[in-house]
Amino acid sequence: QVQLQQSGAELVKPGSSVKMSCKASGYTFTSYYIYWIKQRPGQGLEWIGRIGPGSGDTNYNEKFKGKATFTVDKSSSTAYMQLSSLTPEDTAVYYCARSAMGIGYWGQGVMVTVSS
């Protein structure tokens, strides 16, 4: 079965960066896009962008250009997202998800807290 296992919660300082992972299993990693989605506490869902693990091609929501960077490691079927120059507005749960007629499968989310 398709599974997306994300890394653990992070507490980081303003101005720093954080890199989170999303390990895929149960399917051919390179055949489906990985999406990243942000959800601030008590708020709705925001699409950050996507990466094609086979080609490495990316598409970013304009709002997150310069903030988020997507990479993959095909050898371990893992996708990564790095967030830079963190501010309190980056405090959120970040989900990875897989394409399947839109967004079909979701990871459990990573809570990132930006605080001094």
Next chain:
Amino acid sequence: NTVMTQSPTSMFTSVGDRVTMSCKASQNVGINVGWYQQKTGQSPKRLIYWASNRDTGVPDRFTGSGSGTDFTLTISNMQAEDPAIYYCLQHNSYPFTFGSGTKLEIK
């Protein structure tokens, strides 16, 4: 960007009720719409893909309809486990965009 406008923002209902919620797209998105259920502390779970197709294991009381700019999610017989926030998503064009959600609660 395509704006997805959901209504109502919240609603109270009773077990056994028929519930209808709406999602309107600011431009034609075809049938490239999904509906998601998110319970407190959980990841979203997709219920409907391509506007009207039920995901595997989703109870048949959940029905999606619409195309173009107007979409509807209907719960035909509200159950005690259905309170959640429901989101629509358009994946017709980048950036994908979500509606702001409809919070469904039991009276």
